[in-house]
Each structure stands twice: as C-alpha cells, then as structure tokens.
Amino acid sequence: MRKKKVLIVDDSAFMRKLIKSFLSSSPCLEVIGLARNGKDAIEKIKVFHPDVMTLDVEMPRMNGLEALKIIMEECPIPTIMLSSTTDEGTENTMKAFELGAIDFVAKPSGTISLDLEKVKNDLIEKVENASKVQVSKIKRKYRQQEIQFVNTASMQPRFEKGDKERAKLICIGTSTGGPRALEEVLTALPSSINAPILIVQHMPAGFTKSLAQRLNTISSIEVKEAEAGEIIKKGIAYLAPGGYHLTVEETLEGLKVVLDIKPSRNGHRPSVDILFESVSRLLNIQKVAVIMTGMGSDGTKGLVKLKQKGDSKVIAESQETCIVFGMPKAAIEANVVDHVEKLDNIARSVMKYLP
CATH class of the missing domain: 3.40.50.2300 (Response regulator)
Incomplete structure (x- = not known):
C-alpha cells in the first residue's frame, strides 16, 4: 500500500x-x-x-x-x-x-x-x-443562509400520538470535521426552536469557548459554553467545555448542567457516549440525538442506551457529506439510527420532530 x-x-x-x-x-x-x-x-x-x-x-x-x-x-x-x-x-x-x-x-x-x-x-x-x-469534501461550500422549513403541522408526527406537549431535548455528538458541520446545522435552526440543545465536540480545553463564541455570532439561536449548575433553556445550545464531561440531571427547577473531570472514555473528555447515556436516564422527555462526522465510534454505546429507554429518535450524517465517516458509520451498523441525512438536511430533519 x-x-x-x-x-x-x-x-x-x-x-x-x-x-x-x-x-x-x-x-x-x-x-x-x-x-x-x-x-x-x-x-x-x-x-x-x-x-x-x-x-x-x-x-x-x-x-x-x-x-x-x-x-x-x-x-x-x-x-x-x-x-x-x-x-x-x-x-x-x-x-x-x-x-x-x-x-x-x-x-x-x-x-x-x-x-x-x-x-x-x-x-x-x-x-x-x-x-x-x-x-471534494473539503472543497464543498455549504449554504450559509437559514433553510426554509416545511410546515411540521402538516406532516405525519414522528413521536407517538398525544406526545406533542411533552418536553423535547436535542443532543449532538461530533468530532473531526465537527466545527464546520455544527456551523451548518446550528445556523439553520430558528431562534424559536422549542428545545434546548446539548453538544459534545471533541476538542481540548481552551478551544471550545472560541468555537461557541464563533457559532453564537452566526446563529439565530444562542450558543454558549456550558457552565456547571446552570438550568438549560429552550432555544439555547450548550457546548461541552474541553476537558469536561457534560451530563444533565433533573431538579425541581429543570434540567441542570453537570460538568466533571472523571476519566476520559475511549480517549475523549468530553465524551459523546457519556452525554447520550446521561440523557437516556431522563424521564418524560423526548430526545432527538444527532451523530455527525468524526473518527472512531464515540456515541454508539450511548445511542444504544437511548434506544433501549425509548422516546428517542436518532439522526446520523451520511457518508456523502462526512469528513470522516467513523462515528455515524458505527451508529448505523449498530442499528440505532432512524434516519441518515446529508449534512445540509440535518436541521430540517431535527425540526420535523419538534412541535
């Protein structure tokens, strides 16, 4: 070779x-x-x-x-x-x-x-x-304007009937090629989105803050680096700080951010698996999980737990647009993915699950 x-x-x-x-x-x-x-x-x-x-x-x-x-x-x-x-x-x-x-x-x-x-x-x-x-993938110029979403009211509902009023949560995991992929997805989400967003991007301490600031300046939604103890809110995307695992726990006030420095998982801290596993334990909340470009298989074990608990839909980025088709491929092969989408259609697919 x-x-x-x-x-x-x-x-x-x-x-x-x-x-x-x-x-x-x-x-x-x-x-x-x-x-x-x-x-x-x-x-x-x-x-x-x-x-x-x-x-x-x-x-x-x-x-x-x-x-x-x-x-x-x-x-x-x-x-x-x-x-x-x-x-x-x-x-x-x-x-x-x-x-x-x-x-x-x-x-x-x-x-x-x-x-x-x-x-x-x-x-x-x-x-x-x-x-x-x-x-050809690094030359690709992705759209920067906000996409026009279909009227979700006229679509067949993706969650079970009668679940329209239940709280929703979006969680995203990505690695190599992730900053550009996140830009494509987050800039296409409307500020009125009816759910908070939790994100793990494999990146060391010091760099995630700059990434969050950059994404915040170009997105309609607010994007910030997650802070320990804050209550997550609809319309805000929370990026796991480099060097910390991001999880959430239920409190009387709502879902609270928990950051910790427990050992890395498969060489990663933050770990997508740990975020998804944490989210799988939440009751009475419907989850939309997105797995995008990245090497390795981080996220797949967490998605398995999400699907076992129910009330979860999973979107994977397609090989056609992935810079590295490792993480989505592992999830697809584990049979835990509901939809495979090109990068420029992931935001639209997410919105179809929300009321």
Missing part, C-alpha cells in the same frame, strides 16, 4: 525536524517536503502534490491563515493545523476551520514546544486520518 505523502509547514527548523521524526515513525506516512512559511508551502504543494499537510499559523512572509486561504482556492489538500493555546491561537484555529482545515493539534507550550512529544500520538493519528479525506 502506498504511503501517504506529507508536507510539513513551520517557520521553526527545530519544529520541522521534530514533526518529521514523529510522522516518519508511522508506517502509513512519508514526509516528502518541508516548508518555512506559507509562500514556500504553496510552491512545494504544486511541486510535490502531497496528500496531507501540517500547517503552523504564526509564520513570517505569509502566515498559515493567509496560505490556507490560497491553498484551498488553488490546490486544496487536507490540512491539520498546529495551534497555540493562547486566545489569539484559539481564535485563529476557528478561522482555519472556516477556511477548510480538517482538524488541529494544540501545541503544549507555545510556538516552539520542546515538549511536543506529549501530543505525538494525537498528531500521527490525525494526520493519518486526514490523509484519507477526499479533496
């Missing part, structure tokens, strides 16, 4: 050497080029035609964001960003997702991370997975 060709872009010679040594240890990858800045990267992409690229943001002459914009327009390739955990770094990471980056790895200690070894395995795994992504 042919090794996937990798281009490493970083202005630090030390970082280029370190990243090369990490990626060269993978039997699936071959580093075919090193670039010092964005301009150098564009030239080398046209010469070497890599399958995947790692891209630093802060570089002289042409920074990573400037380069990424040109690359995605002229010669798009799957890209993994290397980001710092500063406020500016997290903001730039969100901009990179808008431009078409697949995923990112947070540098443990700034621009030149002597301790990059901490994220070695994460970096290798993400580059390997990104190298398999079809270029």
